[in-house]
Amino acid sequence: xxxxxxxxxxxxxxxxxxxxxxxxxxxxxxxxxxxxxxxxxxxxxxxxxxxxxxxxxxxxxxxxxxxxxxxxxxxxxxxxxxxxxxxxxxxxxxxxxxxxxxxxxxxxxxxxxxxxxxxxxxxxxxxxxxxxxxxxxxxxxxxxxxxxxxxxxxxxxxxxxxxxxxxxxxxxxxxxxxxxxxxxxxxxxxxxxxxxxxxxxxxxxxxxxxxxxxxxxxxxx
Amino acid sequence: xxxxxxxxxxxxxxxxxxxxxxxxxxxxxxxxxxxxxxxxxxxxxxxxxxxxxxxxxxxxxxxxxxxxxxxxxxxxxxxxxxxxxxxxxxxxxxxxxxxxxxxxxxxxxxxxxxxxxxxxxxxxxxxxxxxxxxxxxxxxxxxxxxxxxxxxxxxxxxxxxxxxxxxxxxxxxxxxxxxxxxxxxxxxxxxxxxxxxxxxxxxxxxxxxxxxxxxxxxxxxxxxxxxxxxxxxxxxxxxxxxxxxx
Numbered sequence: 001x002x003x004x005x006x007x008x009x010x011x012x013x014x015x016x017x018x019x020x021x022x023x024x025x026x027x028x029x030x031x032x033x034x035x036x037x038x039x040x041x042x043x044x045x046x047x048x049x050x051x052x053x054x055x056x057x058x059x060x061x062x063x064x065x066x067x068x069x070x071x072x073x074x075x076x077x078x079x080x081x082x083x084x085x086x087x088x089x090x091x092x093x094x095x096x097x098x099x100x101x102x103x104x105x106x107x108x109x110x111x112x113x114x115x116x117x118x119x120x121x122x123x124x125x126x127x128x129x130x131x132x133x134x135x136x137x138x139x140x141x142x143x144x145x146x147x148x149x150x151x152x153x154x155x156x157x158x159x160x161x162x163x164x165x166x167x168x169x170x171x172x173x174x175x176x177x178x179x180x181x182x183x184x185x186x187x188x189x190x191x192x193x194x195x196x197x198x199x200x201x202x203x204x205x206x207x208x209x210x211x212x213x214x215x216x217x218x219x220x221x
Numbered sequence: 222x223x224x225x226x227x228x229x230x231x232x233x234x235x236x237x238x239x240x241x242x243x244x245x246x247x248x249x250x251x252x253x254x255x256x257x258x259x260x261x262x263x264x265x266x267x268x269x270x271x272x273x274x275x276x277x278x279x280x281x282x283x284x285x286x287x288x289x290x291x292x293x294x295x296x297x298x299x300x301x302x303x304x305x306x307x308x309x310x311x312x313x314x315x316x317x318x319x320x321x322x323x324x325x326x327x328x329x330x331x332x333x334x335x336x337x338x339x340x341x342x343x344x345x346x347x348x349x350x351x352x353x354x355x356x357x358x359x360x361x362x363x364x365x366x367x368x369x370x371x372x373x374x375x376x377x378x379x380x381x382x383x384x385x386x387x388x389x390x391x392x393x394x395x396x397x398x399x400x401x402x403x404x405x406x407x408x409x410x411x412x413x414x415x416x417x418x419x420x421x422x423x424x425x426x427x428x429x430x431x432x433x434x435x436x437x438x439x440x441x442x443x444x445x446x447x448x449x450x451x452x453x454x455x456x457x458x459x460x461x462x463x464x465x466x467x
Binding site: 034035052053054055118146147148149151152153154155189190191192 | 240241242243244261263265270272273274289290291292293321322323
């Protein structure tokens with residue numbers, strides 16, 4: 001399938017391989033949340049709500065000398081093409097939550113982490129999923145944290161990229177994402193020029209996978 | 222990908238909007254000076270970077286800080302805030318001041334307070350209090366007296382109407398010279414207000430319609446310039462005159 005037209009060099013949606021989709025951000029969209037943001041990357045729409053700093057709700061999770069950052073991520077039933085019902089216990093969702101949470105701990109101000117009684121909750125909800133949901137979530141959460149006035153060392157930004165038809169493509173949409181090529185998501189601290197997230201999802205040929213397994217076994221034997 | 226290195230001259234950032242991560246000052250270029258940092262700034266080795274989004278302010282000779290506006294309040298000493306009583310203990314009242322934790326108001330922290338005349342505050346009483354102690358690892362402590370021990374308007378606020386605003390609007394209402402919206406309202410109406418730096422405002426006036434008018438004017442004036450605030454007040458006052466029976 002021609003994801004990049006050989007004649008014109010354009011992708012399905014008329015973009016060049018190094019062009020992002022249109023982005024749009026809005027903060028303060030939720031009245032009750034301490035900080036909130038709505039972030040759109042093309043058709044992907046994510047809303048983030050931040051509550052905190054506040055008292056730790058579950059004392060058993062309290063960490064000494066650090067604020068507790070909790071992140072919950074969920075996709076609305078109507079966010080994908082078919083209205084699929086994914087139960088909350090879905091493994092995908094839980095692993096995403098752990099991922100997202102860990103990215104933010106590193107960006108928090110060290111002086112803030114002296115407050116060992118505090119908890120910050122980040123809630124992410126995907127309203128429309130058209131590829132790049134992880135990146136849109138990170139961008140939305142950054143805006144919501146800045147809106148809540150939580151001290152941060154830097155802004156975290158994120159974008160995804162892939163490789164199809166021998167061309168690197170920036171900011172994949174759903175069609176390109178499900179084409180079977182590799183998918184890399186990068187999280188970057190802008191002014192400090194540091195990377196907080198680098199995640200690659202790719203299909204490996206079976207032979208390559210067996211080679212890796214044999215290597216691991218030989219290492220430990 | 223190229224990252225632009227911002228110029229380390231502070232002059233380019235003063236009174237402008239800054240976001241977390243911006244480097245506003247390079248300390249290597251000023252070796253023997255003392256600089257005072259206020260809220261929202263952080264020193265990392267030789268750079269001053271911003272940790273909260275807002276406007277960078279500078280006061281001669283050497284004070285820098287970031288003015289930001291949030292819904293949540295960070296308690297700091299000597300701030301006058303509006304708190305709501307949540308519970309009563311033997312030694313303290315537990316008061317909610319929109320901060321990360323509840324604050325304690327000792328039962329004796331009133332003018333002439335002894336064990337015999339402890340005030341009785343019900344759950345939900347609105348109090349105008351002063352913060353005495355605020356650390357980031359303890360619950361803040363409050364007092365209903367000023368530094369010399371007098372009552373000085375602190376205490377319970379009766380009647381009136383209380384609403385929540387952002388901390389930036391509360392600071393604007395307390396600024397001197399008087400904020401334009403309060404000045405314009407004060408020329409035509411008589412009312413009293415109590416503004417807490419934690420983003421709570423209490424308004425009281427003789428009639429209910431005046432209370433509503435003053436509250437609406439304050440709530441809508443956060444992002445308006447002084448001329449726009451005066452126009453807003455005039456429009457609201459006109460509506461009041463048109464509605465009231467001639």
